[in-house]
Structure formats: C-alpha cells, structure tokens
Amino acid sequence: MFFLFTLYRAAEHQRPKQLLVNVPLRPAINPRSIALVWVYLCASITAIALCLVSQSGHANPLPPNPVTIKVTEQVVEKDPNIAIKAAIPDDPEKGGPAALRANWPITPARIDAISPFVKEQIDTEFGTSTHELPTSNNSGSRALMVGLQWLGAVIAIFLLIYTFRHILFTLNRLFGKQRHPYSDIDVANWPSVTVLIAAHNEEAVISGSIRALLEVDFPADKLDIVPVNDRSTDRTREIIDKFVALYPNRIHPFHRIDGKPGKAAALKDATVTVTSDIIVVFDADYIPSKGLIKQLVSAFFDPEVGAVMGRVVPLNVGTNLLTRLLDLERSAGYQVDQQARMNLHLVPQYGGTVGGVRMRALHSIGGWHDDVLAEDTDLTFRLLLRSWKTVYQNRCECYEEVPESWPVRYKQIKRWAKGHNQALFRHSAALLRDRSLPTVERLDGLLLLGVYMMSPIVIIGWLIGILAFYFGDTPLAIGLLSIVAFTSYCTLGNFAAFFEIAAAVHLDYNHRRIRLLPFNLIGFIVSLVGISEATLDQLLTDHLLHRRFHWDKTVRYRKES
Template identity: 35%
Template sequence: MTGGVASPAGRGRHRRVPEHYRRALLTHVLVLAAALALFGVDRTLGWAATVLNVVFLLFFFRHLAFAVSAARWAERDLDAPVVGIETYTPTIAVLVACKDEELVVDGMVAAMLDLSYPPSALTVVVVDDASTDGTGAKLDAWHVANPRLRVLHRPPGAGGGKSGALNDALALVDAEIAVIFDADHQPEPSVLRRLVRHFRDPRVGAVMGRCVVRNGVESNLASTIFIDYLSGYLVNEYGRQALFELPAYGGANCAVRTDLIRALGGWNPHTVTEDTDLTLRLLLDGYRVRYDSTAVDFEEAVLSNSRFWRQRYRWARGHQKCLRDYWRPVVVTPHLSLMEKLETILFLWVYHVPVLCGLGLILIGLRAFGIGGSSLLQMIALSALLFAGPFTELAVGLVLGRVSRKAVWMLIGFIPAFGMSILTATKAYLDGMWGTTYSWSKTARSGATSAPVKAPLPEAA
C-alpha cells in the first residue's frame, strides 16, 4: 500500500508510507498496561479522564469559536450582493466521475448543461468508470443530443477509484480551472462564476462551495444529515475560513487550478479521501483554499443506516490516514504560522475525536460502578464536553439555515448518529493502524429526489 504524502514542501509525487502502524498500536496497549500495573486502576483512569477533559475542552473552544464567528458574520455574507462575477472567465473543465449511477446521472447531466458560463470557455467531461448498469448508455445518449458533453469510458480494472477517473479526465482537457462534482450533484447555474472569481488571487489554489442536502424530508436519517450539512458548511467551514483562512477542499462542488493539480501529481489514487489529501498538499505547497458559501449545489443524502455506515467509515478511514501521513510535514512547513499549524492538526484529528468520545463514555460507565479515581464533578464535566461543542455548531447551523422552529427536534436524531460515529471512527482507527486492506467504494444512491429528467432518445435514422 502506498500513501499520499508529498515532500515536506508539499510539491511532488506521492511517496511510500508504512503499510500499518501495528507497533504504535501495541505500544499504546503496553503503556496502558504498565500504568495500570504501576499506579493502579483508579489513578490511571483518573489521569485518563483528565487528559480527555483537556482534549474535549480544546475542541469545545474550537467549536464555540466557529459558532460565534458564523453567528456574527455568516448571514451577512450569505445576503451580500455578488459583484464582478461576469468579468472574470478563465477556461474551465467540469469533471464528474460516475460508477453505476444510472439513478442520478440524468439530473446531474441536465444541471451541468444548464451552468451559466461562456460556452467557448467551458468543457464538460463525465467519466463512466466501468459502470455495470445503464450509466454508460445514458451518458452516450446525452452526448449524441448535446455534443459539447464529452464522455470518457474507462475499462474494467482501470483502478484508482474516483481519483483515477478524475486523473484520466484531466489528461483530456486544456483548461485553467478544473471544477469537480459528484454524480448525484445538481449545482445552481451560477456556481462556476462564483467559484472561479476567487482565483484572481494568485495565492488561492482551490475553492470550495456549499453543498446542501436536497432530500432531507425523506427519512429521519436524511433529516439528520441535512442538519449536519447546515452545521458543516454554514458554521464549521465558514469558521475555519473566518478565523484561520483554512477551509477544506471538499471533493465536490469545488475548483482547483489545473497547472497546480498536475504539478502535485494529480488526485491521489492511494487514499479514499482524495479531498482531504489534496487540502493538505495545497497548504504544504504554500497555497490556500477559499470557501464561498454562495456557490450552492444540491446533493443526495443516504437513506439507509448501512449506507451511512459505509460512507462515514470511508470518511473516517481516509481522514485518519491523512493525519498519519501529514502531521509531520504540517509541523515543519514554513507556509503555516504556529496557530495555523495547530488548527490544521486539530482538523486532522476530527475523526479521532469520536474514538476518544468512546473512551470517555467507557470511563463514565466505569465510574457509575465505582471504578476509577475520577470525581463526580470531573465526570459531569467530561459528559458535558462530549456533546456541548458539536451541539453548539448544530444549533447555529439551524438558525443560519433558516429552517422552521420545529426542526430543533431533529437534533434528537444526532444521539444515535453520535453513537454510530463513535463506532465507525473506532473501527476505522483500529483497521487503519492494523493495516487492514481497504479500497475506495462508492456511495450507493437512491435517486428518489433527482430531477425528473430523462436521457434524450436517439433520433430515428
């Protein structure tokens, strides 16, 4: 297995990283066993609770800072008039990777063809990544009806997942900016102009737009994900930009300079979260990611617990790998200040925090049975810090999202979702440290809320 780590300066091809971290995992176990033997159960667990309280307090202040900044400024930015988006029109290549997406591909293609941008400066390439359903046939029908849509068919076994498909598409185009969407996405027509305006700044290497769940009413799980996205984009992503100018490139509804992505070796096919990987490589190379909350597109939330588990496991597995791959280059890079390095490390720790939350719940449970040296006050603080930060962001997201007052009851859905995040992140952590083989897997779609658009029928001869 190879990893997606660039050189410390950020530029260059991916270098190899260890296949596993079993020795580090074993060291954790041995340190815990030694502490239990030397200091006893009560003192060891008491110290563990103290450490967790410090970590959770740090993340609580981070959540709170994002929530306050979003509450103060985000609504103003959302309502601000957009000026100057008509005057800057670099050449754009829209790239979309599709694998077995027949349920959503028609709505996506219709939205791509409806994008408001000069046709002479726009190329749209959709990749059929060896689909086994009707995706390829539908794309071919769209191409016949509208030749400006280019379709690339990858053969079976081409490999690389989404990253491989995007790299193959990138090789076909000659444009200044690549804009990426997923197969279930349907952007607003103005998205391209809103994204590319930020590239006037030569420091900007990539731009991220705002994704909105379009099927939030279809199930309790979809409603939970809808609120999660409100919080993630209107509060967390906004706060990272407002306070640190360090938003993340999110992998869809986003844009990147083509000369830069080529110089960095393309999207990393050896990671399952190519977006986080690219975010780190851009920062290490001295570039910044910009976030535009007015560049909106709509995507589909998963509707079943099994799909939610697979999706969040993939996110956790890839994000945790990025921490292992990049924390050392982040610490030594000259392109980030001390505070920016701290925020980047905390960002990389996001999918490790649920693992620590699981440990915290275990300590609380043990204390309930009289095991552990922690005081009741310490356990109450630990319990509060487990939930306070994330729920603060969620609450502000509901306000900024201008949803109905009844939507506050949807927060109850985050209790089981919180439990599932602990399980998925913990399994991802153990599997990643042990070196369990894992490759990119797509998220299955339902297509229930896709635009009622059908592929055009070929004309009769």
C-alpha cells in the first residue's frame, strides 16, 4: 500500500491540472516513483533466485563433516524419531565452535539425507543397521516436496510476470506517449451504420437506450437502429414497437422468438439482415453519449481496423460499496489497461458492447460463433489471427448499470471466467503458431487469454506454499510462501491491479475515490473464489457431463421509464 500511495502522490505532484480527463499531457517523470518500481521488481526477482539457490545449498540438514556421532539407545529399537547429537569440534578449521552442538531430530527427509560415512559410523559403533530404517518412503516424500516447491516457484514467476505487466501499463499510462489516432475526426463522409441493441427481458432499461441513440450526433439517414428482441417474455417487445410507431424510418426491430439462447446466437441471427458497412453493438442497459457513434466509427477510416472498443463508465456508482468498487475496477481496466495496450501496439480487447465491427472483417472470420459465452473475447482473437486490428477509443464513453449485490456479481464473474477460459482453450495454440504476428503482440495476447486462469493458480500456489512451510526442510518454503502471497495480492486485485486503480483515480481527477482502495481486497477474494469455482466446474463437471453453457442474465435495477 505504501508503494501505491507513493506512486500516486508522486504522479499527482508532477502532473498539471486539466479540464478534460483524457487530454494526453506528459508530466515529468518523478525519479522516486520509478526507483520504487524497480526496487520492487529487483527484490522480487532476487528473492526467487535466492530461494532456488537455497534448494541445493541446504539439501543435507546435518552439520558438515561431523567427527563423532552419538546415538541414543532408541536407534537399536529402530525408532524413526531418534535424536542424533552431532559433536562439532572446537577447532574452527574443522567445523566451528562447540556452541554449534545441537540435537537433530530424525525426520523422514533427514534419514534419507544421512551420508554413507555417517551411517557406517553408527553401524560400527552401536552394531545397528541404519539402512533398515524406512528410507524408501522418505525418499519419495522428499522428492514430492521438492517437486511441489519447484512448481510453486514456477507459479511465483508467472505471478511476477503479471505484476510486471500491470506496472508497465501503469507507468506507460502515467508517463508514456498516448495514442488517440482517430479522436480528431469530426467531419467526414460517414459510412452506413447499424446499431444492434441486444435485449432479453429488458423492459426496465430498453427505452433509455433507444432514446439516447435517437439523439446521437450522427447523420440520421446513415444510422439504422435495430433493437434485437431475443425471446423476451416481458414487455420488451411492446416497448420497442411503440418506438417503431413513433420513428418508423429510423428503428427497424428484429424480434427473435426461438433459437439458441445467448447473446452471441441472437447477434448471429440479427446480423444476417444487416446491409450497412459497420455494426455497433450495445447491451440494452447502456446509454451512449451524444458523440459516441462518430467517435467509434471514425476508427474504421483506417482500413486495417476490424473492431473498435469504447470506454464503459458505471451509471449507478453511488448506490453502495460494491458499485463503488466496480467503478474503480472499470476505471483501471479501461483508463489504464486498455489504453496502455493501445499505446504499446498490443492487443486491446473488443468488449462486446460499446463497440463496433466492420462487416467485411466479420464475414472474413465466419461471423459470430453462437456456441460461446464470451463472444467479445472470441471475436477479438479471431480477428487478430486474421490480421485485423482491434483499437480502443478512450474518449468514447458509454454508461452502464453494474451489479448492486454480491450474489449477482458472483454469477457475473463466473460467466465471464467460463467464457474467457473457453477462448483460451480455443485460440491459445493458434496464437502461439502464428508467426505473422509480432512476438510482443502474441505474448500480450496469451497473457490476456490466461488472466482468468491465474485465480486458481494463485490458490494452488498458496496451498503449495503452506505445505512447503509446514512439511519442507529447506528455506525455499518460507520465501516461496511470501512471494506467492504478496505477488498474487498485488497482481490480481479485483482484476485491476491496485497500481492501475491508483493511476486511474489520478487520471480521472476524482481523487477522493482513492480512499476505497483497501476495500478492493473484498472484491479480490470474491473474484478469486468465484473464478476458481467456475474454472474447476468448467474443467471437470462441464467437460465430463458434456453440459451446455448456461447464460445467467445480469439483474437490472433501473425502473421502467
């Protein structure tokens, strides 16, 4: 926490005040904040290296070169809990002072570690047979523990990679050159655009979205509004039809009464009727700003762009603690994470709503896949593998409802985890094989695909660290437990690393929100458990029982207007 607040205050002190939160100013780099970042990274890498080196340096727990071995009478009884007293001579050149004499309880690992020379001394002096002690199982236990410790070290390294990624994005967003290549386009020969509003039982919110779209700053003759009524059983169709009666030339509904459930399936059916060059997708609870359509569509003047994504801002942020924490998460995810990937020419993600897709690009990859839970992640990587760019427009703000209760949030995060992991299983191998993409782009794509898998990996790392701490014989266990605990806390905090949250609060110039930062530990734990449960369910239950994915609709809270 000290590091976060230091970085935040250092950047705030250097950065001049601004009226527009996204103006790409470049403050002077504060050496103190940069030094803290590198101290953190170097300390983490050094700790891992020292722990790995200690594995070989402490393999034998007995003192080196013991001169005499005195064994209690329990040796004759072959008791595995015998105590060996190592008598160290006073001569420093032969082993050290007598103060180092100690009793060494025999553990399974230490029995196996007794050198043949020591065993021979015991057998000769006491007429015993040390090789009859149960060493075979001890050897296996020690090998298992060493294997677990090395696995834990690998997990710690992965967590450190994600930590470095978050720090890199934060520093780039605070001090790097910002890319907004399409933000200045305001007057142009605009292409035809179809707006698809995905709606399943959305009677409480659909009217607000349609009204806002009717008022956007875009040529009306080139904007077709298509509410996609997906098998709704409430008054959604009735509300849509009322708008159609008022604006028959601007609103053309698509009423879907059967077919596969899910947003991807509904979009697939509705897209068949589209004749425009560009489609823009909204969920029914989203309210676009007046200039949003122009800002999104302007990116498609670049012929290499296949998809574009805008920024999502919570509308009900002041409801309770959860909505405030989700506001911090959204700020970090878009203001820092997405924009940094845009700055660094990496892989910004199409988010499924507040985003546009070029029809030619969509047709080139085979359209929407209706058997996925996260059609946005699936589309992002299918476009990437066909050399289409996805870009992020940070100034395209749209307003959404976020969950107001923890059970709703828990279900939402589980659905996201399953959908994202599904994209990981489908596209990671192809991404690794595709040599046409730059190496850094492929690496960032793999890290983006694997982000939801890190939660169960964190839990596995914790368990390994605890086992190693209580049952291991080497100092690797202590260092490993500390590294896994601290790097996981700093890396995966509520899906927006705490570094990024602090930077996003600064960039948005809503500084009072920084006081909520410690409460993100609650969201971190909830997300950690929910994602791990969803991943385990997906890998075991869904796979073994061949269950179909189930779409859990997010609860709406606004009253019908």
